[in-house]
Amino acid sequence: MPQAITAVNDFVVKFANVNGSGSASANELFARAILRMGVPVSPRNIFPSNIQGLPTWYEVRITEKGYLGRRGGVDLMVAMNPQTWAEDVKEIEPGGYLFYDSTKPMPSSAFRDDVNVIGVPLTAICNATYTDARQRQLFKNIIYVGALSVLLDIDPKEIERLFSEQYKGKEKLLDSNVKALQLGRDWAAQHLDADAVRLKVRRADAVGDRIFVEGNNAAALGAVYGGATVCAWYPITPSSSLAEAFSNHCKRLRHDKETGKAKYAIVQAEDELASIGMVIGAAWNGARAFTATSGPGISLMTEFIGLAYFAEVPAVIVNVQRGGPSTGMPTRTQQSDLFSCAYASNGDTKHVLLFPEDPRECFEFTAEALDLADRLQTPIFVMTDLDIGMNHRLCRPFRWDEQRVFDRGKVMTAEELEAGKTFGRYLDVDGDGIPFRTYPGTHPTKGSFFTRGTTKNEYARYSEEGPVYVRNMERLQRKFATAARIAPQPLRYSSPKATRYGVIYFGSTSPAMAEALDHLEADGHHVNALRVRSFPFSQAVEDFIHEHDKVFVVEQNRDGQLRSMLMSEFTLDARKLVSVLHYDGTPITARFIAADIAKKLGQFKVVSFDKAAS
Amino acid sequence: MTFIAKPRLHHPSLVKNKAGFTRRDYEGAVSTLCAGCGHDSISAAIIQACYELDILPHQVAKLSGIGCSSKAPTYFVGASHGFNTVHGRMPSVMTGANLANRDLIYMGVSGDGDSASIGLGQFAHIMRRGVNMTYIVMNNGVYGLTKGQFSATADKGSISKKGVANSDSSIDLVSMAILMGATFVGRSFSGDKHQLVPLIKAAMMHKGAAFLDVISPCVAFNNHAGSTKSYEYVREHNEALNRLDFIEGRAEIIADYAPGTATTVQQHDGSLLRLRKLGEDYDPSDKIAAMKRVQEGLAAGEVVTGLLYVDPTPTDLHANLNTVDVPLNSLQTADLCPGPQALDRINASLR
Ligand SMILES: Cc1ncc(C[n+]2csc(CCOP(=O)(O)OP(=O)(O)O)c2C)c(N)n1
Ligand code: SF4
Numbered sequence: 026m027p028q029a030i031t032a033v034n035d036f037v038v039k040f041a042n043v044n045g046s047g048s049a050s051a052n053e054l055f056a057r058a059i060l061r062m063g064v065p066v067s068p069r070n071i072f073p074s075n076i077q078g079l080p081t082w083y084e085v086r087i088t089e090k091g092y093l094g095r096r097g098g099v100d101l102m103v104a105m106n107p108q109t110w111a112e113d114v115k116e117i118e119p120g121g122y123l124f125y126d127s128t129k130p131m132p133s134s135a136f137r138d139d140v141n142v143i144g145v146p147l148t149a150i151c152n153a154t155y156t157d158a159r160q161r162q163l164f165k166n167i168i169y170v171g172a173l174s175v176l177l178d179i180d181p182k183e184i185e186r187l188f189s190e191q192y193k194g195k196e197k198l199l200d201s202n203v204k205a206l207q208l209g210r211d212w213a214a215q216h217l218d219a220d221a222v223r224l225k226v227r228r229a230d231a232v233g234d235r236i237f238v239e240g241n242n243a244a245a246l247g248a249v250y251g252g253a254t255v256c257a258w259y260p261i262t263p264s265s266s267l268a269e270a271f272s273n274h275c276k277r278l279r280h281d282k283e284t285g286k287a288k289y290a291i292v293q294a295e296d297e298l299a300s301i302g303m304v305i306g307a308a309w310n311g312a313r314a315f316t317a318t319s320g321p322g323i324s325l326m327t328e329f330i331g332l333a334y335f336a337e338v339p340a341v342i343v344n345v346q347r348g349g350p351s352t353g354m355p356t357r358t359q360q361s362d363l364f365s366c367a368y369a370s371n372g373d374t375k376h377v378l379l380f381p382e383d384p385r386e387c388f389e390f391t392a393e394a395l396d397l398a399d400r401l402q403t404p405i406f407v408m409t410d411l412d413i414g415m416n417h418r419l420c421r422p423f424r425w426d427e428q429r430v431f432d433r434g435k436v437m438t439a440e441e442l443e444a445g446k447t448f449g450r451y452l453d454v455d456g457d458g459i460p461f462r463t464y465p466g467t468h469p470t471k472g473s474f475f476t477r478g479t480t481k482n483e484y485a486r487y488s489e490e491g492p493v494y495v496r497n498m499e500r501l502q503r504k505f506a507t508a509a510r511i512a513p514q515p516l517r518y519s520s521p522k523a524t525r526y527g528v529i530y531f532g533s534t535s536p537a538m539a540e541a542l543d544h545l546e547a548d549g550h551h552v553n554a555l556r557v558r559s560f561p562f563s564q565a566v567e568d569f570i571h572e573h574d575k576v577f578v579v580e581q582n583r584d585g586q587l588r589s590m591l592m593s594e595f596t597l598d599a600r601k602l603v604s605v606l607h608y609d610g611t612p613i614t615a616r617f618i619a620a621d622i623a624k625k626l627g628q629f630k631v632v633s634f635d636k637a638a639s
Numbered sequence: 640m641t642f643i644a645k646p647r648l649h650h651p652s653l654v655k656n657k658a659g660f661t662r663r664d665y666e667g668a669v670s671t672l673c674a675g676c677g678h679d680s681i682s683a684a685i686i687q688a689c690y691e692l693d694i695l696p697h698q699v700a701k702l703s704g705i706g707c708s709s710k711a712p713t714y715f716v717g718a719s720h721g722f723n724t725v726h727g728r729m730p731s732v733m734t735g736a737n738l739a740n741r742d743l744i745y746m747g748v749s750g751d752g753d754s755a756s757i758g759l760g761q762f763a764h765i766m767r768r769g770v771n772m773t774y775i776v777m778n779n780g781v782y783g784l785t786k787g788q789f790s791a792t793a794d795k796g797s798i799s800k801k802g803v804a805n806s807d808s809s810i811d812l813v814s815m816a817i818l819m820g821a822t823f824v825g826r827s828f829s830g831d832k833h834q835l836v837p838l839i840k841a842a843m844m845h846k847g848a849a850f851l852d853v854i855s856p857c858v859a860f861n862n863h864a865g866s867t868k869s870y871e872y873v874r875e876h877n878e879a880l881n882r883l884d885f886i887e888g889r890a891e892i893i894a895d896y897a898p899g900t901a902t903t904v905q906q907h908d909g910s911l912l913r914l915r916k917l918g919e920d921y922d923p924s925d926k927i928a929a930m931k932r933v934q935e936g937l938a939a940g941e942v943v944t945g946l947l948y949v950d951p952t953p954t955d956l957h958a959n960l961n962t963v964d965v966p967l968n969s970l971q972t973a974d975l976c977p978g979p980q981a982l983d984r985i986n987a988s989l990r
Contacts, residue, residue, distance in 0.1 A: 222741070232990075252970075254968070257734075282961050288970055292895055295764045296760070300732075301731075306722075308739075328725050413969070425982050429976075431971070431972050464717070468697060473721075475723065477723040478725060
């Protein structure tokens, strides 16, 4: 055997399968079993925009250190798809392992000299055991999990426990799965030398109280906790599972105990135009409402988003970003909708964006967005992406403060109107740019007004007078400045050593960035980091840029959209901001970030801060 | 101009309805539409209907799209909230508004350009969802606000003011509404308030999706000889199927009517639709017959008016979604937020 990679609790396994073969649950089982052994995992689905037949991958990073971004490279490839064999074999690290179905002999040219090959005749085992075609297909996946568990030292009890949770009350399914697992284990124990595989999982205590959840599920729960009662949506990958999860949470948590009636309404609209229209109508009428969509849906919504901005109606839009432009890469990830959301619609419009880094923040920010939409009376975008939305991530558990009540913002009540409080729908009474509103039906004679997308004066009366229009637009700008103060603030991570270099990043780049910073530090490259969590940017972002000679802006799009927005919001020397861009549709890796930054630091002919100072 | 509010001085002798309001309380700002525009007559009919129904003005939510017709909500029921949305997409906004507060009375106003062209999709879907509302299209066969282009309801062969003949087939919104599942469908003419006012009243009390197509001639661009939506044409070709009396569900009033002279349809809430029949055999609760009669009218070049179809026991979107009886917008943190203990259980299930 060639030299073998040796690693304990720190390696990458990738499964190459065919879409529709039922491998997804087996692969997830593999990841969860390791998690149950107290070892963090970070899985990624890499799947085609297709239901059956095309290649699909599931990459599991086993990472006791808890790095949850993609590392890059593969140590063990489970190559179950002949179609992608060549490219899968190529991806294995030198000294890595190739696990394959050895039922049919393969020519030696199909392998690599520097890769260790493990053959298990999976098809033959299945055919000898099962007669039903679907069973042969499905149990093949469980059998390879069984064989892998022997090779990697994964405790079979954890897998069996997961089975018994999954098939509670379905004893037949439970038994047959346990049997298939044992089949794989027995074959491996009898025919393979487990010691030859030097990738091992050892029980650890590195998971703590963290939870393992998909961002879409978390955002949906955030909508429940944030008090959304109306959800209008239209199916689009990768956001559909968010609306579906909202529906499931509501079924459990939002039915009136006595009457069984629903304290929510979910409408699958005819298109995205209608879904945002419904959100706007509901929010205008005093309910908390949201929609979930992705890039093409945002394109359709833009006219309505402009209306909500100018007429000052709350709306929450969760944009689970995917690869663009146009239909782009529907099942791949990107952070490329910043422009189309921040400046959605005609005229001088600007919108508030929130950038969650993981499922925990998907939960928090979605709930927060419902408050912010009411407080600011404007659309709020929660900018997640496929990478967070559709992958399980380990994250801190959800928390909710018992004392917290929904912040409904400035709403004038019938009592206040009755008491003679002045009501001008677009009057800036507090100087923060945010006016008071009333809900329809509030008072028999006072406080009603007309909502419209056309220009109006402080009392909501149609007016095209120049100064009136300008006053209104300036107030909206003041409101935007208020948003910069009350939206989630950036978080700063300082290098242990003083440095003139900084890096700005946001959203799902976060875990890969955290690891990249460690790599850079280890290589003697010191950088301070700032994670931007909302747009408009707060003052702290500008300060951070001014404090550094060069600031890398890491993002997952071609045009450096965040960088452009920083330049248009602040007065900066453009040469200061250096883009680090990754946008092939796969989640950015720590290796990529660290290598690109190191390379660019080299190009600046850096004298390290220590030397310069001495 | 719309931004000039009418003076709120009331003549002391104005008669108050049971809700304590005079007819003037149901008016809005001064209209900016062309003098003689059919839309103003429809606004007047809406004012009359609300007054006669003793509606609390602030309980009305009036929504519209974009167009001359969509400006009309400014000109009626001034004490209620209104929403001029975007072109053709009022239905979705009204659907959302209705979901948020089932207790208000929803009035949607749209034009034929708004509803039959850019907004046809949303028009169809609000009908099939059964949103409890009154949806009125002020139908003039042209785009008024953008100055005279044909709309999708202009009849094939009709001639524009500039002398251009329309070569496209027209969309009949009444047929569309019946087909899509509206449970109350009527057609009328802006110049016929005796038919229009009771129709609006009945539609407003109907507990489901009520649609009224009201032919409303545009005096600026479509009230000339070649148009099939002109005053003259509609007067000559109007075939009223029925005249309607709307009676709220109060037992004593029923006795006022001599039996045998008319058909009466009782709605779910007990209100009665009393139809003085012109077409002897016309039964508005028979959906298939209604479709047939409307199509026959179209083929004969007639504008068939009246209450064309009604399902007296409709369901609405809230019933379909099984939502709570109180408005969703009245639910508070305690009603909606499952709290930290439930979250701990959810956390535990995710390990
Ligand atoms: C997205 C968009 N496209 C076009 C317009 C321009 N526009 C304003 S009103 C109108 C037509 C209105 O016609 P109709 O609904 O028949 O109403 P009417 O004015 O005849 O009462 C159009 C095309 C617009 N406001 N928005
Ligand atoms: S242009 Fe036509 S529709 Fe518009 S206000 Fe004038 S008459 Fe009415």
